[in-house]
Amino acid sequence: MAKITFITSDGETKELEGSSGSVMELAVEHNIKGIDGNCGGVCSCATCHVHVRPEDMEKTGPGSEIEMDMLELDDNTDEYSRLSCQLPISDAIDGVVLTVAK
Amino acid sequence: MSDNSVTSICVIIGASHAGASCAFALRSEGWLGRIIIYDTDAELPYHRPPLSKTYLTAEQEIASSPLKSAESYEREDITLKLGIRVSSIDRNKKRIYLKDGATQTYDKLVLATGARPIIPPVSGLEDAQSVFALRTLADVEGIRKALGNNAATKKVVVIGGGYIGLEIAASLTKLGSKVTVLERQKRILERVTSVEMSNFFSNLHTENRVRIATGKNVTSVEQKDIDQNVICSDGSAYPADIILIGVGIYVNQELAEKAGIVIGNGIKVDGSSKTSDTNIYAIGDCTNHHNPHYDKAVRLESVQNAVDQAKVAAAAICGKEAIYDAIPWFWSDQYDVKLQIVGLSEGYDNYIVRQEEKEGHCFSIWYFNGDKLLSVDAVNNAKAYVLGTRFIKTGQLIDKEKLANSTEAFKPANLVVA
Numbered sequence: 001m002a003k004i005t006f007i008t009s010d011g012e013t014k015e016l017e018g019s020s021g022s023v024m025e026l027a028v029e030h031n032i033k034g035i036d037g038n039c040g041g042v043c044s045c046a047t048c049h050v051h052v053r054p055e056d057m058e059k060t061g062p063g064s065e066i067e068m069d070m071l072e073l074d075d076n077t078d079e080y081s082r083l084s085c086q087l088p089i090s091d092a093i094d095g096v097v098l099t100v101a102k
Numbered sequence: 103m104s105d106n107s108v109t110s111i112c113v114i115i116g117a118s119h120a121g122a123s124c125a126f127a128l129r130s131e132g133w134l135g136r137i138i139i140y141d142t143d144a145e146l147p148y149h150r151p152p153l154s155k156t157y158l159t160a161e162q163e164i165a166s167s168p169l170k171s172a173e174s175y176e177r178e179d180i181t182l183k184l185g186i187r188v189s190s191i192d193r194n195k196k197r198i199y200l201k202d203g204a205t206q207t208y209d210k211l212v213l214a215t216g217a218r219p220i221i222p223p224v225s226g227l228e229d230a231q232s233v234f235a236l237r238t239l240a241d242v243e244g245i246r247k248a249l250g251n252n253a254a255t256k257k258v259v260v261i262g263g264g265y266i267g268l269e270i271a272a273s274l275t276k277l278g279s280k281v282t283v284l285e286r287q288k289r290i291l292e293r294v295t296s297v298e299m300s301n302f303f304s305n306l307h308t309e310n311r312v313r314i315a316t317g318k319n320v321t322s323v324e325q326k327d328i329d330q331n332v333i334c335s336d337g338s339a340y341p342a343d344i345i346l347i348g349v350g351i352y353v354n355q356e357l358a359e360k361a362g363i364v365i366g367n368g369i370k371v372d373g374s375s376k377t378s379d380t381n382i383y384a385i386g387d388c389t390n391h392h393n394p395h396y397d398k399a400v401r402l403e404s405v406q407n408a409v410d411q412a413k414v415a416a417a418a419i420c421g422k423e424a425i426y427d428a429i430p431w432f433w434s435d436q437y438d439v440k441l442q443i444v445g446l447s448e449g450y451d452n453y454i455v456r457q458e459e460k461e462g463h464c465f466s467i468w469y470f471n472g473d474k475l476l477s478v479d480a481v482n483n484a485k486a487y488v489l490g491t492r493f494i495k496t497g498q499l500i501d502k503e504k505l506a507n508s509t510e511a512f513k514p515a516n517l518v519v520a
Binding site for chain 2: 025028029030031033036038039040041042043044045065066067069070072073
């Protein structure tokens with residue numbers, strides 16, 4: 001079980017709990033604005049971009065090469081960017097705070 | 103807009119990627135009235151791309167991934183009417199008629215009717231055993247049932263060497279089935295890609311024990327005792343416990359056509375996704391629209407097109423300026439290969455292959471008309487896909503010699519002609 005906090009582009013904060021699947025799926029399930037997950041979670045569309053709170057990067061780790069390349073599609077990418085479909089939910093990421101990219 | 107009030111009704115016909123996205127986009131664009139979506143499929147709307155991929159190979163019962171949860175529809179006050187067929191549209195009365203005789207009025211109507219698989223006129227196919235197309239969750243369930251617990255003993259014939267057919271072949275050979283792909287043209291993927299890409303996929307499938315047979319015109323299916331054979335015009339015969347059909351689609355345009363809406367290889371829409379009727383929009387696979395980047399009319403079968411057109415239509419319905427000008431993109435997953443395509447290659451007269459110095463498959467093919475980049479096919483190469491997207495958007499001239507040389511840095515600044 002992991003608690004994950006989303007901050008959307010209009011400043012809304014939502015705390016969600018999940019135990020399986022990906023962070024993208026959890027976000028879509030709860031209609032988090034700005035996370036579309038159009039490709040269904042296969043790292044093909046870059047519509048689930050989040051910025052990880054810097055101190056939480058240790059928990060999430062960096063993205064894979066293909067993920068980092070895909071992130072370059074977005075102009076707002078920074079060193080804390082991840083595609084949330086590539087973040088599996090587990091105890092390891094309990095407490096992370098994610099800002100949905102614009 | 104007077105059309106957008108709490109008493110207004112927007113009806114959407116079709117609840118797949120386009121229809122469902124449009125409903126949610128209508129809410130975020132500020133639609134105040136009711137939203138009602140109809141679909142003939144009784145399942146909660148689901149992701150379709152995995153149908154030919156992970157859903158086929160999943161070990162457990164299929165847990166389809168819904169596009170949105172049931173609660174999401176409730177939360178956004180979107181009414182889903184599933185398992186219901188719409189039989190006609192009365193544009194004068196702004197009303198649709200359902201198969202069971204009921205009616206529903208609308209202020210705005212969105213057609214997201216999609217497409218259906220072509221079942222080719224092959225003698226004996228109608229009476230053949232275990233014949234499937236692949237478009238719906240029910241199709242996947244049918245295939246899985248036909249495979250049973252002993253997929254490895256099954257002989258499967260896939261008619262049609264397009265992306266769907268090849269993805270099915272990749273999935274089923276993974277389960278151990280003996281798969282043969284029969285393609286009518288001289289090479290697989292002929293309609294959609296270059297010789298290099300066709301050869302690459304042909305080899306990839308052959309390495310994975312899929313038999314690819316091209317120039318095969320299927321003429322009949324014959325039953326002999328318990329054996330079933332797919333017969334081609336050259337006399338060759340392929341035993342088939344299961345027959346899968348992936349030869350393309352028909353657009354579901356009949357509802358619109360009968361209502362007198364303008365049709366032309368799909369339902370004709372303008373840049374805001376509006377049809378010839380000012381109160382009716384159309385989105386997704388069923389539309390024929392003008393693409394500004396390529397300055398031509400196109401009909402696209404893709405998630406990207408469905409979702410992006412849905413957003414444009416939703417904005418337009420809510421009275422906002424919106425123009426659909428996305429650069430199309432697609433993907434296909436087969437074995438450990440991820441193919442990503444950006445742009446439309448039709449009309450190319452030269453191309454560059456860039457092979458990266460890496461283990462495994464990693465390359466890209468860049469399609470040009472003269473010096474204008476039209477499209478990129480990227481194989482396990484998201485970098486090429488992203489760069490291609492950039493270059494198509496900006497229209498910058500590319501140094502083709504550098505592009506073809508994988509020792510040259512794969513960075514925009516290094517590749518543009520100064």
